Amino acid sequence: MTDELRRVDVALGERSYPILIGRGLLDDPRCLRDSIDAREVMVVSNETVAPLYLDRLRAAFADRRLASACLPDGEQEKQLESMLPVFDTLLVNGFSRDCQVVALGGGVIGDLAGFVAATYQRGVGFVQVPTTLLAMVDSSVGGKTGVNHPRGKNMIGAFHQPRAVIADLAVLDSLPQRELRAGMAEVIKYALLGDADFLAWLEAHLDAAMARDPATLAHIVERCCRNKAAIVAADEREAGQRALLNLGHTFGHAIEAARGYGDWLHGEAIAAGMCMAARLSARLGWINARDRDRAIALIERAGLPVHAPADMGAGRFREFMARDKKNRDGALRLVLLRALGDATVTADYDPDALTATLEAEGHD
Amino acid sequence: MTDELRRVDVALGERSYPILIGRGLLDDPRCLRDSIDAREVMVVSNETVAPLYLDRLRAAFADRRLASACLPDGEQEKQLESMLPVFDTLLVNGFSRDCQVVALGGGVIGDLAGFVAATYQRGVGFVQVPTTLLAMVDSSVGGKTGVNHPRGKNMIGAFHQPRAVIADLAVLDSLPQRELRAGMAEVIKYALLGDADFLAWLEAHLDAAMARDPATLAHIVERCCRNKAAIVAADEREAGQRALLNLGHTFGHAIEAARGYGDWLHGEAIAAGMCMAARLSARLGWINARDRDRAIALIERAGLPVHAPADMGAGRFREFMARDKKNRDGALRLVLLRALGDATVTADYDPDALTATLEAEGHD
Numbered sequence: 100m101t102d103e104l105r106r107v108d109v110a111l112g113e114r115s116y117p118i119l120i121g122r123g124l125l126d127d128p129r130c131l132r133d134s135i136d137a138r139e140v141m142v143v144s145n146e147t148v149a150p151l152y153l154d155r156l157r158a159a160f161a162d163r164r165l166a167s168a169c170l171p172d173g174e175q176e177k178q179l180e181s182m183l184p185v186f187d188t189l190l191v192n193g194f195s196r197d198c199q200v201v202a203l204g205g206g207v208i209g210d211l212a213g214f215v216a217a218t219y220q221r222g223v224g225f226v227q228v229p230t231t232l233l234a235m236v237d238s239s240v241g242g243k244t245g246v247n248h249p250r251g252k253n254m255i256g257a258f259h260q261p262r263a264v265i266a267d268l269a270v271l272d273s274l275p276q277r278e279l280r281a282g283m284a285e286v287i288k289y290a291l292l293g294d295a296d297f298l299a300w301l302e303a304h305l306d307a308a309m310a311r312d313p314a315t316l317a318h319i320v321e322r323c324c325r326n327k328a329a330i331v332a333a334d335e336r337e338a339g340q341r342a343l344l345n346l347g348h349t350f351g352h353a354i355e356a357a358r359g360y361g362d363w364l365h366g367e368a369i370a371a372g373m374c375m376a377a378r379l380s381a382r383l384g385w386i387n388a389r390d391r392d393r394a395i396a397l398i399e400r401a402g403l404p405v406h407a408p409a410d411m412g413a414g415r416f417r418e419f420m421a422r423d424k425k426n427r428d429g430a431l432r433l434v435l436l437r438a439l440g441d442a443t444v445t446a447d448y449d450p451d452a453l454t455a456t457l458e459a460e461g462h463d
Numbered sequence: 464m465t466d467e468l469r470r471v472d473v474a475l476g477e478r479s480y481p482i483l484i485g486r487g488l489l490d491d492p493r494c495l496r497d498s499i500d501a502r503e504v505m506v507v508s509n510e511t512v513a514p515l516y517l518d519r520l521r522a523a524f525a526d527r528r529l530a531s532a533c534l535p536d537g538e539q540e541k542q543l544e545s546m547l548p549v550f551d552t553l554l555v556n557g558f559s560r561d562c563q564v565v566a567l568g569g570g571v572i573g574d575l576a577g578f579v580a581a582t583y584q585r586g587v588g589f590v591q592v593p594t595t596l597l598a599m600v601d602s603s604v605g606g607k608t609g610v611n612h613p614r615g616k617n618m619i620g621a622f623h624q625p626r627a628v629i630a631d632l633a634v635l636d637s638l639p640q641r642e643l644r645a646g647m648a649e650v651i652k653y654a655l656l657g658d659a660d661f662l663a664w665l666e667a668h669l670d671a672a673m674a675r676d677p678a679t680l681a682h683i684v685e686r687c688c689r690n691k692a693a694i695v696a697a698d699e700r701e702a703g704q705r706a707l708l709n710l711g712h713t714f715g716h717a718i719e720a721a722r723g724y725g726d727w728l729h730g731e732a733i734a735a736g737m738c739m740a741a742r743l744s745a746r747l748g749w750i751n752a753r754d755r756d757r758a759i760a761l762i763e764r765a766g767l768p769v770h771a772p773a774d775m776g777a778g779r780f781r782e783f784m785a786r787d788k789k790n791r792d793g794a795l796r797l798v799l800l801r802a803l804g805d806a807t808v809t810a811d812y813d814p815d816a817l818t819a820t821l822e823a824e825g826h827d
């Protein structure tokens with residue numbers, strides 16, 4: 100039973116859907132059955148999450164056909180090959196185009212299960228049940244699905260919106276602290292890119308959040324989802340402002356790919372990436388040193404890395420950044436800060452400042 | 464240089480595109496450059512077709528960046544794993560979201576390259592250059608892309624419309640006769656499912672078509688494309704009438720999957736499948752024996768199989784048909800004939816007639 104149910108709507112015309120946020124939603128069969136209404140339910144999860152929560156879905160759908168596929172945990176599983184056993188389970192069970200795929204897990208499971216839903220029989224229904232802070236505030240919302248390629252992050256995928264996102268805040272109670280910190284990186288991202296009021300609020304409430312105060316986490320998840328829903332509704336396919344959500348990600352994806360997926364968590368890599376974006380913005384004179392340090396200080400308080408790995412030189416960064424999906428006609432586009440709470444996507448910056456920023460990493 | 468350029472438009476709002484039909488289009492750089500306008504051009508082809516035509520694309524795009532991936536020939540290559548070298552080539556070359564993928568080949572290459580285009584960086588531009596009759600009249604038009612799964616045909620894929628289809632009729636001159644026959648199966652399909660006038664025309668002109676009379680083939684490709692364009696424009700995502708294009712395919716896909724992909728050509732399998740659909744329709748009393756025999760006779764005249772493989776029993780058919788994408792809530796939906804030139808999609812038929820039809824195959 101839920102204490103208080105918060106609802107955020109993602110307005111996308113006939114593809115609109117609700118984000119339901121509350122404690123205990125996984126113990127509320129009615130909530131699950133209202134959101135997942137197919138007769139054939141395919142749950143995709145991982146070996147860490149399934150033992151904790153899969154039985155609740157089984158109980159809620161005892162009168163329907165439920166199949167499940169359980170992958171190993173970790174970013175290294177987010178690859179094309181890992182989709183094969185899921186397709187196999189769908190086909191062995193004879194699931195039709197009317198089935199729904201449910202992602203029960205964090206960002207990796209959500210992205211992969213969503214891509215399965217986008218491509219099984221050319222597209223079936225999809226519901227997100229995020230079990231990490233990162234997935235709740237970011238990856239479960241907005242319809243970006245896909246897998247990594249050894250040469251670049253999220254290079255293979257599709258836009259496929261879920262029919263609903265069910266965020267049970269109670270699952271955050273058992274989330275490892277490192278995962279909580281990684282999720283906080285995306286939370287801070289929303290504040291830095293477009294929500295200065297939230298930035299000030301976060302500075303005041305970060306300790307409560309890291310201590311998992313329920314009301315604080317509820318506010319954070321709702322606020323981030325409202326920010327993301329507004330951006331996605333305005334630019335579903337990332338023709339423009341949606342790219343702002345990539346603050347810290349150009350540098351971060353390069354770190355993830357260069358280290359081999361799974362060494363640094365995604366949130367850790369983009370934390371370092373956001374610090375690099377802040378430093379470059381300051382070097383360009385777009386923000387002052389005080390604001391730069393304010394952004395970095397919050398990230399550091401959340402227990403996140405503020406520098407790239409020391410052994411990652413400028414050459415490795417450029418190699419992976421050259422493949423970034425935002426690039427157009429050979430120009431390297433970055434998300435940079437014009438102020439705290441005001442990011443911009445641009446290829447119009449002094450390239451020497453980028454070089455200096457890359458070369459300074461690990462040597463500050 | 465083209466003799467006569469025919470153009471059929473597929474009307475899909477902002478996703479509308481032209482089908483250009485004519486002899487010598489691959490020797491017309493202006494036609495190619497108008498249709499493929501990206502700076503980065505990724506050609507996907509196979510080992511049979513690439514030696515014949517890839518150089519013409521290279522010549523037309525000498526001032527742009529062109530990369531190519533060349534797969535082995537055959538339906539057995541239409542699988543998820545075969546996409547990996549194509550993604551690899553795209554990434555090694557650093558191709559961006561602004562690139563365009565060009566399918567130079569038959570239905571296998573078109574479906575696979577289209578699925579690559581649908582999923583590389585969550586979707587890039589796509590142009591079809593079909594080199595078989597089957598691809599020209601059917602698979603290159605309409606945006607169905609995807610790959611097979613060992614347990615079912617076209618089970619993994621996406622809807623992704625091309626920006627243009629360029630059908631150079633001159634390439635049919637060198638098409639193996641078996642491939643020409645296989646393409647004729649889809650041609651006959653359009654006549655049977657919805658174009659009675661075309662059926663009569665085909666009966667009068669089949670010999671000229673099989674002898675590759677240029678004017679006859681040009682008329683056939685245009686007529687089929689007009690039929691397909693109208694159906695796709697009315698029902699892009701196959702919510703209804705588009706399923707009529709699956710005449711013969713429920714039985715045919717079962718034959719292909721049961722035999723192992725590549726043993727029977729797709730066109731051969733659906734030829735046998737259409738004969739089975741005609742026999743079932745007659746058994747149900749929906750068409751008379753004369754019309755049934757008229758349909759089968761045309762297929763036989765085209766040199767195509769009119770029965771399933773003799774060793775494929777009813778059990779194997781049911782096993783694979785149970786996974787057909789058209790099925791809803793456990794009901795097996797079939798495309799059947801209410802008259803020659805008037806097909807219908809239905810699960811409302813006497814199941815005993817289906818059983819009798821399956822059991823009679825190979826023993827007639």
